[in-house]
Amino acid sequence: MSARSSIATHFTAIGADGAMRTADRDVAVEHPVAIEFNGLGYAVMMATPVDMVDFAYGFAASERLIGGRGDILDVAAHEVDGGTILRVQLVEARAELVVERVRHRVSESSCGLCGIENLEQALRPLPRVTAKAPSHEAVFAALASLPGHQPLSQATGAVHGAALCSADGAIRLVREDVGRHNAFDKLNGAMLRAGLGWDGGFALLTARCSYELVEKAVLAGAPALVTISAPTSLALERARAAGLCLIGLARPDSYLLAE
Incomplete structure (x- = not known):
């Protein structure tokens, strides 16, 4: 399969009265993306295989493998049977x-995250952001315009x-993916590649x-993170700490501003 974001698919639509009709619509592509760094297999993510270079930069940054865009020399995405190999x-x-x-x-593969050393590795200290x-007005403006x-x-x-939103709520940049973490990595990667800052805006x-999205926001230097659903307890803890x-x-x- 060539890299694309959606495929046309046939469905049978069934109404509340039991009536049936044929429905054609696009379905988002989700397939495995194997990420390699310097020839070493690192992770396999289920993702939408577009904006892969942005994804590589953002994923590397959120994994704390790079300190800036200059730490990446090359990114190549290869479509193979069953998925994509992303070589960084x-x-x-x-x-x-x-x-x-x-x-x-x-x-640690035999037992997962076990023991205090691994727990500390999972919740590494985060840098402080301002x-x-x-x-x-900015939050509601961004929410209203994002679907477009x-x-x-x-x-x-x-x-x-x-989305990268300006201080007045204007949408500056958006990335999409079947995975919420992937979408944020793609956005952060696109910003990193283009040299864009938050400039008083927000994500x-x-x-x-989730706490992972808080960590990605902090590592990207975002001053504020807005989500359409509620935070978890660990997300709140990590946000307060950073x-x-x-x-x-x-x-x-309406929205909820964490104390």
Whole structure:
């Protein structure tokens, strides 16, 4: 399969009265993406195979494998039977981080995250960010305009969006994916490649607020994270520890600002 975001599919639509009709609609593509760094297999993600270069940069940054865009020398996406192989070449100074991480994962594979050392590794300290709460006008403006910047979501109804919003709520950049984490990695990667900053703006995600998304926001330097669903307890803890402004249950008429 060539890289594409959706495929046309036939369905049978059944109404409340039992009436049936043929329905054709687009379905979001979801398939395995194997990520390699300097020839070492690192992870396999279920993702929508578009904006793969952005994904590579954002994923590497959220995994703390790179400190800036200059640490990546090359990215190549190869379509193969059953999925995509994403090959990333890091500068030599960063290659050892990959080796250490892969070695650590192999050593813990028999029992998963067990023991205090692994728990500490899972919840590594986050850098501090300078929180800046967006105005309520900006939040509602971004929420209102986001659907118009999500063509794949409009076509399929099955993907998440991650948006870079300006201080006044204007949508500057959006990336989409079947996975909420992937969408945010793609956005962060696109920003990193283009040299874009938050400039007093905020991130808006069409997802529940898990701790992983908080960590991605902090590592990307976002001053505020807005999500359309509620945060988890760990997301709140991690946001408070890092100084991130966190807004959840953002709906057209209200939202919750975390204390």
